[in-house]
Amino acid sequence: MLGAGIWGTALAALASVRADTLLWARDAGLAQRMRATGRNDKYLPDIALPPQLAIGDDFDAAARHACGPAGGLLLLGVPVAGLGGVCASLAPQLAARGGDAAPVSLVWTCKGFHQETGKLPHEIVQEALAAAGLDAAATPGLGVLSGPSFALEVARGLPVALTIAGTRPTVAAAVTASLHGGHARIYTSTDVVGVEVGGALKNVMAIACGIADGLGLGTNARAALVTRGLAEMQRLGVALGGQADTFAGLTGLGDLVLTATGALSRNRQAGLAIGQGATLEQVLARGMTTEGVRCARAALELGRRHRVDLPITEAVCAVLFDGISPVQAVSNLLAREARAETALS
Ligand SMILES: NC(=O)C1=CN([C@@H]2O[C@H](COP(=O)(O)OP(=O)(O)OC[C@H]3O[C@@H](n4cnc5c(N)ncnc54)[C@H](O)[C@@H]3O)[C@@H](O)[C@H]2O)C=CC1
Numbered sequence: 001m002l003g004a005g006i007w008g009t010a011l012a013a014l015a016s017v018r019a020d021t022l023l024w025a026r027d028a029g030l031a032q033r034m035r036a037t038g039r040n041d042k043y044l045p046d047i048a049l050p051p052q053l054a055i056g057d058d059f060d061a062a063a064r065h066a067c068g069p070a071g072g073l074l075l076l077g078v079p080v081a082g083l084g085g086v087c088a089s090l091a092p093q094l095a096a097r098g099g100d101a102a103p104v105s106l107v108w109t110c111k112g113f114h115q116e117t118g119k120l121p122h123e124i125v126q127e128a129l130a131a132a133g134l135d136a137a138a139t140p141g142l143g144v145l146s147g148p149s150f151a152l153e154v155a156r157g158l159p160v161a162l163t164i165a166g167t168r169p170t171v172a173a174a175v176t177a178s179l180h181g182g183h184a185r186i187y188t189s190t191d192v193v194g195v196e197v198g199g200a201l202k203n204v205m206a207i208a209c210g211i212a213d214g215l216g217l218g219t220n221a222r223a224a225l226v227t228r229g230l231a232e233m234q235r236l237g238v239a240l241g242g243q244a245d246t247f248a249g250l251t252g253l254g255d256l257v258l259t260a261t262g263a264l265s266r267n268r269q270a271g272l273a274i275g276q277g278a279t280l281e282q283v284l285a286r287g288m289t290t291e292g293v294r295c296a297r298a299a300l301e302l303g304r305r306h307r308v309d310l311p312i313t314e315a316v317c318a319v320l321f322d323g324i325s326p327v328q329a330v331s332n333l334l335a336r337e338a339r340a341e342t343a344l345s
Pocket residue numbers: 003004005006007008026027043077078079080081082083085086109110111112149150151152288289291
């Protein structure tokens with residue numbers, strides 16, 4: 001597992017029950033403390049890490065751990081902003097593998113789009129590997145792991161269901177072998193785009209729901225935002241090549257409901273604070289990974305490029321970046337023309 005934030009640490013602990021697992025932290029001090037105390041004091045201070053989980057700060061050693069002749073699974077626990085850099089750093093290890101080596105799978109867990117270009121995570125990964133000179137034959141099986149999963153609950157051993165969408169069957173098999181069982185259930189999919197769009201946009205919708213709740217608009221308003229937010233996620237996902245059905249699943253509706261309503265969501269917390277009068281600067285100063293803030297503008301731009309109407313995303317962007325008050329944004333949404341309740345048009 002590359003990345004020892006809250007999600008990377010929780011997933012690595014889970015994987016270590018079934019597979020020989022090494023967790024890489026870029027912060028050498030954190031890695032050292034985790035080894036010494038058996039806890040990640042920065043991200044998961046109340047959780048005792050399993051003693052069998054290996055922890056290190058040597059990136060190449062971590063990459064080698066999963067890239068040996070016997071094959072393996074590289075799970076990436078970094079946010080979208082770190083995805084391309086980590087993949088570029090992995091390329092030499094992947095390129096050095098012999099043609100007869102067993103398959104390696106490269107699976108990311110981030111939820112968002114590239115902040116400036118709007119690229120989806122799989123595009124960022126493919127471009128980073130190609131730019132680092134990796135040819136198609138050496139490119140590992142790729143996949144995205146997503147679904148409703150607050151890291152803290154997973155780390156506490158509570159039940160969770162996740163979906164792996166991969167480019168090859170070996171990817172789903174590797175993730176299932178490492179994570180399925182006990183309190184974690186793994187479903188498989190081939191819809192990488194649908195899973196990625198769901199994961200990215202549900203964060204924007206969670207900000208919208210947080211804003212509405214922060215304003216005290218009530219549970220009717222929240223239900224309306226969840227439902228029409230899902231329609232928005234599905235419209236953009238289908239326009240980008242995803243499958244409509246995916247949005248009714250764990251990585252669409254499931255993660256949307258969790259994030260839009262669950263108190264542990266950082267995106268929802270950001271929206272709540274803004275609805276209660278905080279500024280974006282104040283919210284960002286808390287230093288929490290809030291992918292919905294990072295990718296909302298890119299989502300809107302993707303919608304424009306593909307002629308997809310994204311009114312809730314537009315309202316969130318107006319509040320976050322254009323100085324529109326939350327009250328005004330809600331009133332703009334309500335003032336839209338009456339229309340048929342369809343998802344895809
Ligand atoms: N926290 C959660 O419950 C879940 C989070 N996710 C997703 O997982 C991703 C990571 O989120 P968290 O673990 O929650 O964040 P976090 O803030 O707890 O940890 C982020 C980790 O990535 C590292 N990192 C940050 N920027 C980097 C860069 N440029 N290069 C290399 N490493 C970098 C940090 O050092 C840290 O170890 C996000 O995209 C998030 O949406 C997905 C499912 C659940």
